[in-house]
Amino acid sequence: MKNLNACLASLNLGLPDDVRRLKEAGYYTEAIARIDAYLAEDWTKTQNQPVQPGGPLPENPTPHGVDAMRDALLAQREILRRLPLDYTVPEAQALELLQSLVRDFAPEEFRALDRAGAMDWRFVEGEKRYIRSFAETLLATHPELAARQIDPPQQHPSWERYEPEHEQMVRTGAVSADITLETSIGMSDEAFAAALAAAKQQGRSTVHIRAWLPLPAACPAQSNITLDSFTEPPTCIAPEDAAQRTAYWEADLAENRPFGAVYSYRTTARYADPLHMQADPVQPDFDTQEELPHLEFTPYLRALATQLTQGLTDPVQKAKRIYDYVTLNTHYHYQPPYFVQENITDGCAHNRRGDCGIMASTFIVLCRLAGIPAQWQSGLVVRREMVGCHDWAAFYIAPHGWMYADCSAGASMARAGNEKMRLHYFGNLDTGRMVANRALCAPFDPPMCSFRADPCDNQVGEVEADGVGLYGEQLQWSQTLRRYETL
Incomplete structure (x- = not known):
């Protein structure tokens, strides 16, 4: 298929x-x-018809x-x-x-x-x-x-709440927290009733459901990952290093029910000070390519990257210039679903507005144009008061490795006039994360072949009913914090 x-x-x-x-x-x-x-x-x-050497071109x-x-x-x-x-x-x-x-x-x-x-x-x-x-x-x-x-x-508390963590990271090099979350994905009752009615018209008494729920992925910021329980045994679980990690269920349902999991992990925010790092004279070229549709090297983005990095040779300074541009010039703005946007990064560069994912992907594409390896990361932001969806970026500076850029958090700190914390999010994150994804628009394992609600990201999960991907109010999800213990 x-x-x-x-x-x-x-x-x-x-x-x-x-x-x-x-x-x-x-x-x-x-x-x-x-x-x-x-x-x-x-x-x-x-398909083009074959052309014989020296012969005429095929008709039409x-x-x-x-x-x-x-x-x-x-x-x-x-x-x-x-x-x-x-x-x-x-x-x-x-x-x-x-x-x-x-x-x-x-x-x-x-x-x-x-x-x-x-x-x-x-x-x-x-x-x-x-x-x-x-x-x-x-x-x-x-x-x-x-x-x-x-x-x-x-x-909701602002990103300034992590200022004490920043101070601890500067003093000790890292701060960790143990987190337990309970999450679920499913259909709305209205959507299930409509799907079941359609199934009965075809002589069936059940709806064939396929569901994917994000899980914590293995990465430098996450360890001690345990999958504590499920609402029912998953059909399969993607590997810990999957680009977009999920638990997957396939079932025939006569009554609506969600698919859920309880999982625990340790999150560690390690301190980096990229502005005082010495970069290698030659940097690697992995993760510097364009990826359609949203990490496209359009003429406008090429011109913008060239102008931003003009006169700079140090990759850290180039990344910092790009981070400054995104955090100081992009207005936070709730967005239409990414599915209905043809190119979120070129649109952000032209309109200078976006949300966390659009800011992160714009940082990534500009870094790649400047020859700096950059990747996507996303999942959940986890606070004691709330759990929500969030996206951010990572960039690579040899010989120091991967560091982070949370442009949305940085832009929030710029609006609050907190320059110290704006700079914190150039190189660093905080403990309030659940990382499920490390690539933009990556397929699931096993793949979802119908159109996803959000083909870019995997923050809340996806559901397919009788071969059709669900969208908007047809979906219902939940995220509940069970434990947040700072170590």
Whole structure:
């Protein structure tokens, strides 16, 4: 079975003009119909016919273009299907929502925020619609609005909470914590009911479920990994060194249930001071290549990397210049799902806004363009008050090895005016992590062949029902902290 997620690597091929114009205008239904017409054409004729030396060219070679264009159309079709699921709030409803959240919020404020580009929107079938998380973004990025919240939520502690850990790392070289988490992934009851009804129409009494749940992976920051219990025995468990590590279940369900695990591990944050390191004159070239679709060496990113590192020869100074650019110039902004974005790094460089994963991947691609090996890492951020999703980066400086760059944490510290902790996250992390992934867009083991909810990352898990990957509100997940003991 073809792994549809591999189609995303062809997104940089673009779209036929008619489909592109419809997509840009927000006429997604008609754009999908146009794609279906392209896909219905006879693609068996796309292979070039052999040419005899000195002979004539074959008639009409590759009449439909390169074969990868079919992959691009398949991926774009799924993007077009999902976009209306993410951009759901009409303009009048958006204003009403903000007026219900912010005291004395006026229509003039709404229009000013809209003109400033503070709210993400698209046209959907002729109507301007805002992304579901637009209000969260505004309240997280505009302190003057947050101060006027009618019912302010409990504030999560900032990255400044790790300042004592930083001091201990400087004194002793490292700090560790033992962590136990309970996590699960499953279908919403509504999604399962719909899938079961469809199955019964086909004469079946069960839904065939495949589920993948992130697990802690072996890496320098994690040790003593134990898988303590499962809601039911997994069908298989990926190796500890898998690029995106998961527990995997396959089952036929007549009633909905989640798949979960309890696991423990030791996390160790080791201190690095890259700005006082002497780098080798010749650096390695592994992890310096582009990886489509999101780590693409586009013309804009090439020009940006060249300008940022102009006049520098020391790889540490190059990495620091890139880190400064991302943390000091990128505005934190809740994002549409990565699936519906064709290139998250080029978009970040052009728009200078993004979330933790977009900042991390932009740092990675700029480092690679500058000849600095860089990798993706992601999983969970773990605090005593909460557990959530998070992404960050690692970069390599010979002879010292891998170090970290958490650009989102660094940007948060820049906004707070805490330069010491902004610099901490150039080279260092903290103990509040669960690392599940060490590569962007890596396949699972065993692979998920239908479109994933998030093909880039693996923070909460994935579910497939009767061969169809679930998305958005069809999924339900949980992460609960059972133990956090600093050593």
